[in-house]
Amino acid sequence: MKRLLLLFFSVFSILQAKAQFPIGGASTRVTVVGKVSATIVDSLSNKPVDYASTSLVRISDNKAINGAVSDEKGKIAIQNVSPGKYKLTIGFIGYTTKVLTVTTTPERPDLNLGTIKLVGTSNNLAEVTVTGQKALVETKIDKLVYNAEQDVTVAGGNASDVMRKVPMLSVDIDGNVSLRGSSQVRVLINGKPSGTMANSVADALKMIPAEQIKTVEVITSPSAKYDAEGSGGIINIITKKKTAQGVSGAVNLSAGTRQNNGNFSLNTRQGRLGVTSNVGVQYAIPQDTRVELLNENYNLNTTLQQSGTTKSKRWGGNGNVGVDYDINNYNSLSTSLKYNRFETGNDGVLGVLSRAGNNQSSFARESNSEAAMSNFDWTADYRRTSKREGEEFSVSGQASFGRNVNDFVTRYVYPNTAAMEIIGDNTGKNNEYTLQSDYTYPFSKSVILETGLKGISRNIESKYQDTEQDFDYGQDVAAAYGVISFKLAKKLSFKGGLRAEYTNINGTAGSTLDFKNDYFNLFPSAIVSQAFSQRTTLKLSYNRRMQRPSLFYLNPFLDETDPENKRQGNPALNPELTDVLELGYSTFIKGSMINASVFYRNTQDVIESVFYPGQKLTSYFNVGTSKSYGFNTFASYNPLPKWTLMGNLSLNSYEVMNPTTNESTGVYANYTVFMRSAIGFTGGWNTEIFGVYNGARRSFQGTTGAMAFYGGALKKDIMKKKATIGVNVFNVFARDLHIETRNESAEFLQTTNIYYPIRSFGVNFSYNFGKINFNAPPKKKSIKNDDLKQGEQQMGGQMGGAGQG
Structure with a gap:
């Protein structure tokens, strides 16, 4: 860590000296x-x-x-x-x-x-009456923007529900996000990470009410300015913020059969000083989930069938406050505090039928699991501009403190025999400290240089009931980057750069495993964009990315909620390295938009789950190399001025080659389809219907079945557009969503059939008060830690993945 800080501050001093404009307030003339x-x-x-x-x-x-x-x-x-x-x-x-x-x-x-x-x-x-409505989807040179605040069907849901409707994204029933078929994505909130993400992205997304989300940015070709993490791309969720002079705020309430949310925000800005605050709570009504599990071991000639119901519960709360102050025309400060807590639990009883050869027995398995996660983030940012338009220097710091608890109790109840009980508990903390500096210098309007330095220090500690399993993990990352953009011709632009990252890892797991590792990597990026007109663009991009495993994959805690399907992390995992080549095209034609892209993705040391039938254990390993081809097409069309139709199709190939056995999984296709129709009527009425279909998805050992989501909403503006009231429905024609996961080899068969209670009805109300003004100040620089591969599913020891979506 000392070497990391020394490296950072040495280069920081050089960078600061080359900025060539005064930093101290004494030499700045206040205008x-x-x-x-x-x-x-x-x-x-x-x-x-x-x-x-x-x-x-x-x-x-x-x-x-x-x-x-x-x-x-x-x-x-x-x-x-x-x-x-x-x-x-x-x-x-x-x-x-x-x-x-x-x-x-x-x-x-x-x-x-x-x-x-x-x-x-x-x-x-004739079109003047409808052009004030911002487009639901916008395309930019390096990203696609989904304007969630324009979507009337998101009310009453959470961030996972919003993600299901964003082009190029797919979300499974647990809330795990994939981008163009890759789960190696990094999710940021307002450009910043949260310590909660280190445990499980799925759980973190469920903590964000949909009404708080302004836009979702999907960045498929990040430049070298971004952390190299997120081989599939970056997803940035922008929450709603008010920047008006005076006092403003909002109240959002949603109640329904599946989820209930409440959120209150209050913002004030007087002169140069602005304060924003927000507090929210959510509660999911527990419902029964039907579960059917099957394990067959062909070598031992054994079969184990489990069936029954579990009941999941989920609640959470969050709050944040931020302060920003413009010292003068060129200098500004900002800081924020954010806290959230999220708890889940599962109670269930499954009947078990066990066969070994000709012998058969039956008994019951009762289980109870509880998981609680809390996180506190503090950030501070300083930003300085100059009289030269576009010149900017910034320093940002962040400290994040996460705590989590996982407990489970499993009881085997046998006929005429005393019950057997298994107890496990795991408490952990995840502390992270970040210091970052960025400098942008425009040589001219078309030639811009961006440089920066970054240092991250992470420490993860995990304590168990059995002290021999304690886990202590340290990771330090030092990074530097340079990016330059310029015009190759009148309508031909180039943006390219190089990022260098050094990672140092050390830790212990129990009394037997002591590990240390370090690696240095270079990450080039380049994008060439040809503008054929103001509305038509063709771009070609290349970038190299990395995916470090997060706590979800590393934690060696043995989860025995279901002793027949145990789960454990692997602290010896290597990071994934991915090269992505993409060709994209976008055009606007008479109110319609088309965005299409094709890509090739090569990933080394792919991290996936592997089931070992002899140990009844699922863990994570670097299973091989993946080569994937794919395309994405998004289009929107307005048959009438206030009627919008849109659709999205994503398809990619899946294949993993294991270098040890020189065997391939074979080539499979993963795809997602999304359709939407929205109509606005006079009098402030809006209505919408949508549908999402995720095709069956292949993994290293098996397949997860297809999923379909659909819904509708009706919203009415009231109180002179200060408030809205609405109703929404979700999967109304079936109570449950059936998902089958199937893993198999020549030695075993493992199937999980979950019947999630997904049908829901809800009402929502929102009210804005005070002076509302959409004129935002210049965007502040901020920390963006996007360098950890996130968990595939929510934590908490659910019975065979039987958590409620």
Whole structure:
């Protein structure tokens, strides 16, 4: 760790010296700044025009200073405007662009332009009434953006429910996320990780109410600026935040047969100081889940059948508070505190029928498991810009403290015999410290250099009832990167870079395993983009990524909730290394959008679960090398101005070659289909139906059966659009969703049939109060720890995976 910190601060000093603009407040001249405000309306109807874009350009040097987007009342407020003469440009689809000259002075830094009327274009006036609705899906050069706040069917659900509807993503019933067939993805919240993710992404996603989510960004070709982790890509969930002057807030309540949520947020901004806060709770109503398990060992000629029901429970709470302060026009500080707690449990009774040759016996297995996870995150960020547009220097720090408890009790109840009981408990902590610095320098508008350094120190401790199984794991990561982007031609752009990461690992597991490992890797990335027009783009990208195993895969705790299907981590795992080549195309044609991509992915040291019938144990190993080909197609179409149809198809091949045996799993196809229809009516009514079908998915030893999800929602704006009320339904035609997982070889057969109670009905209500303004300040730099492979399923010792989705 000392070497890591020394390396970081040495290079940090060099980077700081090369920034070539003052950091200390003493040498910074504090400039009087103000704002330019106005109200944008339609020239014919005098109705507000929301989502109109405005930009302010300084006339003296023709440089863009700031911009804003009008809110639902047509109001804009462009902040941090120094005294001077500017050109204000206002534009929106269906209207003629308007340009005004404005002047602010030190004596009058704030300028209100009053009402500005936009004139509709002659060939597009019929569409003016619907263009204020932001598109549900947007494509950008390096990512796809799903605007969840525009989706009326997400109310009452959680982040897992939202993810099921995002193009290119698929989510299984436990909430595990895959991107284009790869589970090696990194999930961030507002660009930052949470210690909860180190245990299980599925559980962490269930802690986020859907109503809190603003957008979901899917990044398939991350540049070298991002951590090398996440070989399948990066998913960034952006939550709703208010940045208005004054006080604003929101209340969201959802009640239903499957899940109940409550959330309250309060935000205030006075001058340069802003405070945001949020608190939320959730509770899932326990329901019976039918479970059928089968284990056959061909070598021993034994069969074990288990069938019965389990009842799952789940509840959680979270809260956060953040403070940001603009010291002056070029310097800003921000900090935040976040805490969450999540608890799950399962109680079940299964009847067991055991056969060994001609002998047969029957008994009952009773089980109870409890899991609790809590996490506290503290972040602090400093950001400095300069008079050179685009130049930026930032320093960020984060400390994360996670705690988890897993307990289980299993009782075998035999006829006329005393019951046998197995007890297990595991308590652990996961502490993580991060320091990061980034610097961006624009040589010109088209040539931009990005550099940065990062250091991460992790320590995981896991204690057991049996002290001989204690696990102590340390991991230090040091990284540096450089990225440059420039124009190769007028419409041909390039962005490429190189990231270097050094990882040092040491730890002990019990009294027999003491391990130490370190490795150094280089991660190149490149993307070439050709713009054929403002609406049509073709891009070719390459990047190399890594997937380090997280606590879920490493923890050697032996979970014996079901002694016939035990589970244990493997601390000796190597990281995965992946090379990805992708060709993508996107175009907009008369209100319709098409986004398509094809890719090739090569992964070494693939981490997957392996079942050993002789030990009745599932653990994790580097099973081999995977070569995968695939494509994704997303399209949206508007048959009528307020009617939107969209669909997504993802397909990829699956094959793993084991280098030890030189045997292949064979080539299989994994695919996902998504369809959606949404209609808006006059009077503030909105309705939507959707359907998702995940085809059967192949794994190293077996297959997980297909899954279908579908639902609908109806929402009404009330109280002058300050509030909404709605109803939603999910899988209404069947109470249960049947999922079969089948693992087999020449030695054994293992099947798990789960009948999840998934049908649900719900109502939801949301209310916004205070002054609402969508004009956000410049985005703050932040920590992005995206370097750990996450758990495949939720923790907590569920009976054969019998947790409730």
